[in-house]
Amino acid sequence: MNEQGNGARSGQNAPLIVVKGLQKAYRTPAGDFYALKGIDLEIWPGEFVALLGRSGAGKSTLINMLTGIDRATAGEIWIEGQALHRMSESKLTQWRGRRVGVVFQSFQLMPMLTCAQNVMLPMDFAKLYGSPRRQYARARELLALMEIGEQADKLPAAVSGGQRQRVAIARALANDPTFIAADEPTGNLDSRTADAVFALFQQLVAAGKTILMATHDRELAARVSRVLHIEDGLIVEDRRLTSPVEGHNLVAEMEA
Amino acid sequence: MIRVRWYKVISDLWSHRTRTLIVSLAVAVGVYAVGAILATQTLMLREFHSDRDEALLADAIVYTQPFDAELAERVQEVPGVIAAEGRQTVRARVPIAGGARRSIEIVSIDDFATMRVDRYPFIAGRWPNHKNEIMLEHMGLGYLEAAIGDTITIELADGAEKQFVVTGIMHDPRYPSPEITGFTVGAVTPDGMTYVGGGPLFTEMRLRVDRSQVAQGNIKPIVDAVEERIEKSGRTVVGRTIVGKAIIESIVNTAVMILSFFGWIILLLSAFLVINTISALIAQQINQIGIMKLVGASRRQMFVMYLSLVLVFGVMAFSMAIPLATWTARYLMTNLIQDLVNLRPDSLDVPLWVYGVMVAIGVFIPVLAGLFPVLQGTRVTTYAALNELGMQTGASSAGLFERLLARLPRRWLQRPLLLAVRNTLRHKGRLLRTMIVMILGTSLFIAVISVRISVNTTQEDFLRYHQYDVQVQFQESHRIARLESATLAAPGVVGVESWALGGATRVRADGGESNRYQVIALPEGSTMVDPIVQAGRWLAPDDEYAVVLNASVVQDEPDVRVGDRITLKMNERERAWQVVGIVGADAQGPKLYMNQGVFGYENRAPGRANSVQVITEAHDLLGQKTMESLLLQHFEKLGYAVRTTRTTQTLNAQNGLMFDVIVGFLILNAVLLGLVGSLGLSTTMGINMLERIREIGVLRAIGASNGAIRRIVLLEGLVIATLSWVIGFALSYPVAQVMSEQIGVALLDTPLSFTYALPAAIAWFFVLLALAVAASLGPARNAVRLTIREVLAYE
Numbered sequence A: 001m002n003e004q005g006n007g008a009r010s011g012q013n014a015p016l017i018v019v020k021g022l023q024k025a026y027r028t029p030a031g032d033f034y035a036l037k038g039i040d041l042e043i044w045p046g047e048f049v050a051l052l053g054r055s056g057a058g059k060s061t062l063i064n065m066l067t068g069i070d071r072a073t074a075g076e077i078w079i080e081g082q083a084l085h086r087m088s089e090s091k092l093t094q095w096r097g098r099r100v101g102v103v104f105q106s107f108q109l110m111p112m113l114t115c116a117q118n119v120m121l122p123m124d125f126a127k128l129y130g131s132p133r134r135q136y137a138r139a140r141e142l143l144a145l146m147e148i149g150e151q152a153d154k155l156p157a158a159v160s161g162g163q164r165q166r167v168a169i170a171r172a173l174a175n176d177p178t179f180i181a182a183d184e185p186t187g188n189l190d191s192r193t194a195d196a197v198f199a200l201f202q203q204l205v206a207a208g209k210t211i212l213m214a215t216h217d218r219e220l221a222a223r224v225s226r227v228l229h230i231e232d233g234l235i236v237e238d239r240r241l242t243s244p245v246e247g248h249n250l251v252a253e254m255e256a
Numbered sequence B: 001m002i003r004v005r006w007y008k009v010i011s012d013l014w015s016h017r018t019r020t021l022i023v024s025l026a027v028a029v030g031v032y033a034v035g036a037i038l039a040t041q042t043l044m045l046r047e048f049h050s051d052r053d054e055a056l057l058a059d060a061i062v063y064t065q066p067f068d069a070e071l072a073e074r075v076q077e078v079p080g081v082i083a084a085e086g087r088q089t090v091r092a093r094v095p096i097a098g099g100a101r102r103s104i105e106i107v108s109i110d111d112f113a114t115m116r117v118d119r120y121p122f123i124a125g126r127w128p129n130h131k132n133e134i135m136l137e138h139m140g141l142g143y144l145e146a147a148i149g150d151t152i153t154i155e156l157a158d159g160a161e162k163q164f165v166v167t168g169i170m171h172d173p174r175y176p177s178p179e180i181t182g183f184t185v186g187a188v189t190p191d192g193m194t195y196v197g198g199g200p201l202f203t204e205m206r207l208r209v210d211r212s213q214v215a216q217g218n219i220k221p222i223v224d225a226v227e228e229r230i231e232k233s234g235r236t237v238v239g240r241t242i243v244g245k246a247i248i249e250s251i252v253n254t255a256v257m258i259l260s261f262f263g264w265i266i267l268l269l270s271a272f273l274v275i276n277t278i279s280a281l282i283a284q285q286i287n288q289i290g291i292m293k294l295v296g297a298s299r300r301q302m303f304v305m306y307l308s309l310v311l312v313f314g315v316m317a318f319s320m321a322i323p324l325a326t327w328t329a330r331y332l333m334t335n336l337i338q339d340l341v342n343l344r345p346d347s348l349d350v351p352l353w354v355y356g357v358m359v360a361i362g363v364f365i366p367v368l369a370g371l372f373p374v375l376q377g378t379r380v381t382t383y384a385a386l387n388e389l390g391m392q393t394g395a396s397s398a399g400l401f402e403r404l405l406a407r408l409p410r411r412w413l414q415r416p417l418l419l420a421v422r423n424t425l426r427h428k429g430r431l432l433r434t435m436i437v438m439i440l441g442t443s444l445f446i447a448v449i450s451v452r453i454s455v456n457t458t459q460e461d462f463l464r465y466h467q468y469d470v471q472v473q474f475q476e477s478h479r480i481a482r483l484e485s486a487t488l489a490a491p492g493v494v495g496v497e498s499w500a501l502g503g504a505t506r507v508r509a510d511g512g513e514s515n516r517y518q519v520i521a522l523p524e525g526s527t528m529v530d531p532i533v534q535a536g537r538w539l540a541p542d543d544e545y546a547v548v549l550n551a552s553v554v555q556d557e558p559d560v561r562v563g564d565r566i567t568l569k570m571n572e573r574e575r576a577w578q579v580v581g582i583v584g585a586d587a588q589g590p591k592l593y594m595n596q597g598v599f600g601y602e603n604r605a606p607g608r609a610n611s612v613q614v615i616t617e618a619h620d621l622l623g624q625k626t627m628e629s630l631l632l633q634h635f636e637k638l639g640y641a642v643r644t645t646r647t648t649q650t651l652n653a654q655n656g657l658m659f660d661v662i663v664g665f666l667i668l669n670a671v672l673l674g675l676v677g678s679l680g681l682s683t684t685m686g687i688n689m690l691e692r693i694r695e696i697g698v699l700r701a702i703g704a705s706n707g708a709i710r711r712i713v714l715l716e717g718l719v720i721a722t723l724s725w726v727i728g729f730a731l732s733y734p735v736a737q738v739m740s741e742q743i744g745v746a747l748l749d750t751p752l753s754f755t756y757a758l759p760a761a762i763a764w765f766f767v768l769l770a771l772a773v774a775a776s777l778g779p780a781r782n783a784v785r786l787t788i789r790e791v792l793a794y795e
Helices: A059-067 A087-097 A115-126 A132-145 A160-172 A191-206 A246-255 B004-015 B017-055 B069-073 B138-143 B190-195 B213-215 B219-232 B247-284 B286-294 B300-340 B352-379 B382-386 B401-407 B415-424 B430-463 B480-486 B551-558 B594-602 B621-637 B648-691 B695-702 B708-747 B757-786 B788-792
Strands: A017-028 A031-043 A048-052 A073-077 A100-104 A179-183 A210-215 A226-231 A235-238 B061-065 B080-094 B101-108 B120-124 B131-136 B151-155 B161-170 B183-188 B202-209 B237-242 B470-477 B495-508 B517-522 B533-536 B546-550 B565-570 B573-583 B591-595 B607-614 B642-646
Touching: A017 A059, A017 B151, A031 A059, A031 A235, A048 A059, A059 A073, A059 A100, A059 A179, A059 B382, A087 A100, A087 A115, A087 B382, A100 B757, A115 A132, A115 B517, A132 A160, A132 B352, A132 B470, A160 A179, A160 A191, A179 A191, A191 A210, A226 B161, A246 B551, B004 B017, B004 B300, B017 B247, B017 B300, B017 B352, B017 B648, B061 B219, B069 B219, B069 B247, B080 B219, B080 B642, B101 B190, B101 B495, B131 B138, B138 B161, B138 B183, B138 B594, B161 B183, B202 B219, B213 B788, B219 B237, B219 B757, B247 B286, B247 B300, B247 B352, B247 B430, B247 B648, B247 B708, B286 B300, B286 B352, B286 B382, B300 B648, B415 B546, B430 B607, B430 B648, B430 B708, B430 B757, B470 B480, B480 B495, B480 B607, B480 B621, B495 B594, B517 B594, B546 B551, B551 B573, B551 B591, B573 B788, B591 B594, B607 B621, B621 B642, B642 B648, B648 B708, B648 B757, B708 B757
Parallel strands: A048 A210, A048 A226, A100 A179, A179 A210, B101 B183, B131 B161, B517 B591, B546 B573
Antiparallel strands: A017 A031, A017 A073, A226 A235, B061 B202, B061 B237, B080 B101, B080 B151, B080 B202, B120 B161, B131 B183, B151 B161, B470 B607, B470 B642, B495 B517, B495 B565, B495 B607, B533 B573, B546 B591, B565 B573
């Protein structure tokens, strides 16, 4: 496994995520607006993939499709051999709770629960990791992994933005998911905190997680193993990076 | 350690304590209303029926020539008769402090230990066993200002006075409070009856009939058979009474009817409140629902969480409401109902099933009310929930009202008012429910006040049949000229009119006879009766064998119409009479009105009367009472034997007491309705503001002053209140009319004289406006209190 998290393709027989002809249209008074116009994609286990693009390009929409938060208008989505495009809303919810961790720009934490309780929530709904006491113990472990173990019993409002995002990441890891989808996870953070969060993601990838991260931040994008450039609902560039230098060069190309 | 999802539920309850309290209060009002009403109704009916069952009340009374106990034994053998017992009754008076006299009905009992009909349950003391001992009805003690062991003076019809020792008290559940009936009851031995001028024998055969026959209304053939048996013994039957619904039963049934109606209405309104509040709660939690769905919560799991929340509201509600409801029921029983209706409750224990109903309502109302919003909320897609598109359906598109608003000229609707009106239309479902609560509250409140005023009007209408101050009834008829001359000689007398009072029965087509109706024979051109003619006409001076019935007679004789010829039996003579009119009742029972001349002829007493109706200088209660005593003394001095006297103020007060129970319940329900209406508006305004805190922050960020924000919020409340009042006002008239009619018919067998409470309706408008301002002030103050940064960051 290299530092880009590019160990994905070696030793793995099948892609984790397969997307074919994915389209998503929104009804507007002016007619259907296609946020995704036909995406074909494969993501392999262990990849650290950045979804890069301007606002409105379709990054969040693609994340929503791959996490089952929203439903495609057309096309197929296969994750671990499961056909998301055929699942009902309730099945998607259950599958997501067990197999996917989602991190948002706005954290999306339950304000009335402590940091540890927020992390316990997915375990409780999925009925995993035994009794509440054991779930609490696991939550504390995950928060310690995120280097905020001492904040476990505080409410989200009592901790900083960066710490809240760490809580959100810990929650995303609660049920040991197959992959983690992050939508602008550093968007509300200062650069130092953003770096710290990104470093966490790198550690997770190094531990074997697959991460798909939508981001504006081209500096961060340069440090992943694969960059998908999305524009007007289509993937216009799909580049696997072998080194940070390659990543910076790619970013410079995009900015030109 | 409990599952983490329940920490969310507990936190939702605790951190929004005000909301938790408001929702619980909304449910509690409904539980309390139904519970208090059900408990009161149950206690009242239970004790009412228990008292009457214990008393083994007569189903019929046959009046006949004197008989002994042996005849009663033989009558008991008549098929269908369960028990027969002889009684004799005389009316007398008891002087009390201040010179007034109170009426007493003295009844003789052969054997107190073996009463089989019209028993008088023993309360305290002992039964009389000497001729000068008397057992009083327990409410008679206060009425006659006596105590057990006291000696009271009984004034007989011939003026003689007898002393009786009060040996004890008993209960006669046939009659309500003596303050309503105008008399009390005392029981004596047969020797005691002889002592007061009656005889040792009996003149009333009191009968209890097979219950199945009573249920089928088949008492008449049994009474016919009893009369035949009596006549076979050589005695003449002089009359009968089939004991129908007593006034006390009318009061109880009317009270129950009112209680039931209002109880369920208030419950329905509180359910609307709960729906509003829970809908808003779910709408406010839509993002949290999204988060829970994000991390894998199933719909069923969230459904259970929210329904548990709702169940807690219910538990809090019935915990508050149950003690209060049972206390209210017991308070009403002991302080209002018991004495007015003359109940002697064996127990004030509320049956367990009533508690069960209250618990069930406390649980089911919030669960049912919350079912739809919870189902709807948990059905929202994860995407919609996370983006707080939530349950707002159609909110972005302009509905009919919005389009209409847009067309109105701007000078009609200034911007703040336009914003306020648009804001109220945002959540049409919530607005509709709030307005239903306020509209129903408004229309019922005005209706209740209208009924209260209609009661007053009805009482005034009753007095149209008694346009005098004092009535004096004599033991015998006297020549009218001498009677009126004697009356006018009394000081303080301004005018007098003599009436001949008697009785008649109607002989029906099948040969059966009705109960005995009071006959009032009036002089030509009587000025003391101002009848409310419902059909036909009043008596004309030249009418012969013409009779006018009051509405109470028509209730008993529903086949009779104006123009019909009916057979009346008076003084053992049957004659055909033409029904020329039907007039309103006066709460004094069925009455037949006829001209004095023909009455005198039929009763072989022409030119004679047995009562004078006196107009005095004083018309107030004390003045009339004084004149009543004065006239009594005056006639006694002149040698006239007075049977009874009464004043119209006392009559009015007695009628008023009868309505007091009903009006008391109406006012209680009006207060509850007002409370529910206020709660409805407060919760809606509070919820509306809570949902728009960010919007208000944006308005302030772009320059709206605090005053402008307050104006918009206040206007919103005023718009809702005004709209609700207008619709409620429009509905209130027909509602008041129907309510007035139903209560009148239930209580008096005739509708109340309806008077609409327009001043109350207008006053209620200003009350609603004031409530709207009060309900909006809190949210308006909260909206401007936070900094712009705080409201924009509000989560």
